[in-house]
Amino acid sequence: MESATDPLEAYKKFAPALLRKAERILCNREDAGDVVQSLFAELIQRGGPLDLPFLYRAVSNRCLNMIRDRKNRERLLAREEPALRGVARVRCDEAVIGVDLLLKLSARLGARDMELLVCRYVDDMGVEEIAAVVGQSRKTVGKRLARIRDQVAALVASAGAVAG
């Protein structure tokens, strides 16, 4: 249903959705544009699956690579447009996961946990959908989300202690 036969067709069809997704994670249009363009440039040159769920996951991972790279930290914070985060329906202990929290959590969580974090709290996926996307059991996903919630709570509490 949501697949294309060549990268240029996929770009026209899926790039708006992927740009919106990258903007929700990075909260800025320029870096989001770079992420999506570089993804398709690679797909044009190397090939790869062209269905929306795969591309969605690829965009997550590219955004998270950008967030993990310390050199990008200041730029991402400086360019942040909170409005691009969009409507937050799933919150983690009342905390909305935005760029600042993602940057801080990237120092505490591994790449796979960060991907789950984005699936749950940015993409608003349920446990079953996440399990299908990342290819793990619901039980494993549930356990890892519980660990992630603990880390977010610890981070939010420490930030509150500093602020207080």
Next chain:
Amino acid sequence: MSAMTCIGEPISWLRLEQHALAASDEVARHLAECGACRACFATIEADRGRALPPLGEVAIAAAARRRRAVRTRWLAAASVAAAAAVVLLAVLRREPENLPGIKGGDDLVVDLIRERSGEVVASPVSFRDGDRFKVLVTCARRGEIAADVTVEQAGEVFTPLAPAQIRCGNRVPLPGAFTLTGTTPARVCVHLASRSACATLAPD
């Protein structure tokens, strides 16, 4: 950002995007009852006419930059192995300061890419209000180097892009892009260490 609460399990953004491409009865039923998910879907609908950035030379250049980075990591690993061999042989050899295989040798070269209403042009010589520009540099210095971009126009100097750390190569794209306005010529300069190179654009 705003926070809203779904009446049950939210329809994920991925499923909302899929629904926008091919309607699903299940999603439609949920949207009919849930204001939070409906608000999310409305943002997708509102974004429908969005103009896509052209997939042209800019994207190809970004892919080339990534491939170079991978190659550089391989080169780094190979260099470590070579260095170990060199130590064993007690032979010390100084590496040249510049990378081999760079067009123009030691020169710093600036290239621009212009996007105007979806049309991408390499090495433009003119601009109109609202044109978007990407900067590519060709340089041969080893290691990371700071790159700054300035635009001189009507006696004023602007810095449209954040300073970036780059690794030299052929036509390395600098992060970000900028737009030009005005009716006087603009001189776009890249400054790398103590070197500078410029390209001049005349108003159309």
